[in-house]
Amino acid sequence: MKESNATILFADLMNSTELAKNLTLLEYDDMLVDFQNTMFEVVSHHLEYFGYEGEGVDSEWSISGDELRVFLYSQNMDFDIRSALLIATKIKLAWLASAFNQKVLREQRLVSRIGVGVNCGKVIKDVRPWRVKIGKAGQNIEGYAINLTKRIESASREGNVYQVMVGASLYKRCQQNKRMNVAFSHPRSLVFKGLGQKIPVYEVVSFINFEILPSMPAHLQEALMEKMENTVRDAMPEPWIFIVLLRAYITMLVTGRDDDADVKAVELAQQALDVVEYKPVIFNMMGWLYTNGKNVRNLEMAFHYLDQCLGLEPNNEAALLHRARILEEMGQTDLARHAYQEILFQNRHHPIARRKIAQYQAAN
Amino acid sequence: MSLGELPSSGIYLYIALGLVVLLVLLYQLAVQVRARKKIGELEKRIAAVEEGQTAVFANVEKKADTLKEIVFEKTKPMTTKLNELSKKVSMMLERNEAFRRELEDQIEPVKSSIDETAAKFNTSQDAMRKVVQDGKNEIDRMNKEVEGFKQEIRKVKDFIRDGIIDLEL
Numbered sequence: 001m002k003e004s005n006a007t008i009l010f011a012d013l014m015n016s017t018e019l020a021k022n023l024t025l026l027e028y029d030d031m032l033v034d035f036q037n038t039m040f041e042v043v044s045h046h047l048e049y050f051g052y053e054g055e056g057v058d059s060e061w062s063i064s065g066d067e068l069r070v071f072l073y074s075q076n077m078d079f080d081i082r083s084a085l086l087i088a089t090k091i092k093l094a095w096l097a098s099a100f101n102q103k104v105l106r107e108q109r110l111v112s113r114i115g116v117g118v119n120c121g122k123v124i125k126d127v128r129p130w131r132v133k134i135g136k137a138g139q140n141i142e143g144y145a146i147n148l149t150k151r152i153e154s155a156s157r158e159g160n161v162y163q164v165m166v167g168a169s170l171y172k173r174c175q176q177n178k179r180m181n182v183a184f185s186h187p188r189s190l191v192f193k194g195l196g197q198k199i200p201v202y203e204v205v206s207f208i209n210f211e212i213l214p215s216m217p218a219h220l221q222e223a224l225m226e227k228m229e230n231t232v233r234d235a236m237p238e239p240w241i242f243i244v245l246l247r248a249y250i251t252m253l254v255t256g257r258d259d260d261a262d263v264k265a266v267e268l269a270q271q272a273l274d275v276v277e278y279k280p281v282i283f284n285m286m287g288w289l290y291t292n293g294k295n296v297r298n299l300e301m302a303f304h305y306l307d308q309c310l311g312l313e314p315n316n317e318a319a320l321l322h323r324a325r326i327l328e329e330m331g332q333t334d335l336a337r338h339a340y341q342e343i344l345f346q347n348r349h350h351p352i353a354r355r356k357i358a359q360y361q362a363a364n
Numbered sequence: 365m366s367l368g369e370l371p372s373s374g375i376y377l378y379i380a381l382g383l384v385v386l387l388v389l390l391y392q393l394a395v396q397v398r399a400r401k402k403i404g405e406l407e408k409r410i411a412a413v414e415e416g417q418t419a420v421f422a423n424v425e426k427k428a429d430t431l432k433e434i435v436f437e438k439t440k441p442m443t444t445k446l447n448e449l450s451k452k453v454s455m456m457l458e459r460n461e462a463f464r465r466e467l468e469d470q471i472e473p474v475k476s477s478i479d480e481t482a483a484k485f486n487t488s489q490d491a492m493r494k495v496v497q498d499g500k501n502e503i504d505r506m507n508k509e510v511e512g513f514k515q516e517i518r519k520v521k522d523f524i525r526d527g528i529i530d531l532e533l
Contacts, residue, residue: 178531181531208530210527250533254526254529255522255526281533284532288532288533318532318533321532322532
């Protein structure tokens with residue numbers, strides 16, 4: 001028997017009961033096969049890509065019907081949480097690009113979505129004698145955190161951005177580690193069956209991570225950009241796709257794969273402002289694009305969007321840093337110095353702001 | 365006619381038949397005499413032709429002998445000259461052969477030495493070529509490694525830059 005901290009991810013097909021009613025048995029089975037294959041490819045590739053050993057050493061996972069369960073316990077909880085958030089985004093992306101959903105999109109119907117619940121907490125790993133007797137010698141994972149995650153996952157239907165819900169323990173961990181780069185909605189207190197008390201649940205409203213696309217299985221990566229671009233042209237695109245696609249355009253600009261991606265990105269960001277509720281991330285991306293895009297470079301516009309972001313989130317460190325850099329580039333030294341000091345006021349350990357202030361002091 | 369009259373008619377028939385046979389025999393005799401006469405004449409003609417032929421043969425042989433003598437007389441001095449020339453050529457060839465042997469005897473050590481040197485040169489050239497080729501292969505391999513390393517560094521740089529950008533968005 002071994003107790004450990006695990007990050008747990010549950011995912012399942014939303015409205016699968018309704019789908020089962022409306023589809024023939026064969027059509028429903030085809031959909032399930034497509035779903036299971038997609039989950040298998042994404043999760044197995046992800047764990048290998050990020051160096052998980054699997055087989056109960058640091059992770060294990062299973063697919064049953066329309067449900068995916070992933071347990072990560074590498075003893076580095078931040079790593080596991082980031083991994084779980086990546087898996088959540090990647091399975092949603094892969095399912096959107098699946099043959100089943102592409103057919104649905106062509107017929108201009110609503111795509112099938114995946115709801116995800118992620119949480120972390122203590123679990124017990126143990127080998128059960130009765131399982132050994134039926135030839136299953138692998139360890140069993142049990143714990144309250146698992147039951148809670150299942151409940152959190154069931155609440156994902158109420159989400160309207162990523163439909164990835166997390167529990168309080170994971171939320172707190174992400175708040176402590178800013179490098180996770182994930183933003184959550186305000187908490188929703190839900191009463192779950194059998195738990196007897198209100199449990200706060202948070203929806204992921206923004207998850208910026210450049211590794212989402214590069215860590216996808218190679219054959220899925222090929223047409224993913226095109227499929228995402230087609231999806232955002234759809235009448236009712238899901239908000240999270242804008243964030244993933246915009247981040248992918250920025251990577252294309254940074255790596256020099258497409259120097260004209262800034263034009264497409266700015267257009268998409270304008271469109272995203274109408275769709276995405278959590279706007280600071282879009283304002284920041286526009287600020288970045290107007291500062292670094294060769295074709296759209298316009299520091300005044302960048303400054304404008306960063307101001308918009310700071311209007312919503314005055315402590316947004318990324319926006320403060322960009323603003324300070326733009327002021328520096330514009331030759332507004334005093335204002336730039338003031339902006340860097342503002343960053344240090346929020347986070348006195350900020351390495352870039354500290355270095356800049358030191359340079360200003362040395363110059364005087 | 366009665367049967368008793370028959371013998372007297374048969375005698376006439378016999379006489380007639382005997383006359384026919386006699387006439388045939390006489391005709392045959394006449395033919396044989398004429399044929400013998402013709403054969404005699406032919407034999408005479410053949411004998412005359414044979415005599416003429418023998419004379420012609422004798423004449424031809426005589427002419428051939430005369431021609432042979434004339435040709436021999438005409439070619440004899442030339443043959444002598446040719447023999448002399450042949451002797452001179454043989455002598456020249458012998459002298460040449462002796463000179464060649466002498467030359468070969470003198471050249472042989474030099475040639476061996478040159479062959480040896482050439483073999484040594486070829487060996488060292490091969491060794492040198494191998495060393496150069498090995499070096500080239502090594503440089504190619506190193507170039508590839510450096511290229512791979514460059515790509516890897518580029519990927520790491522992109523990875524780090526992309527990771528930093530994540531925090532700035």
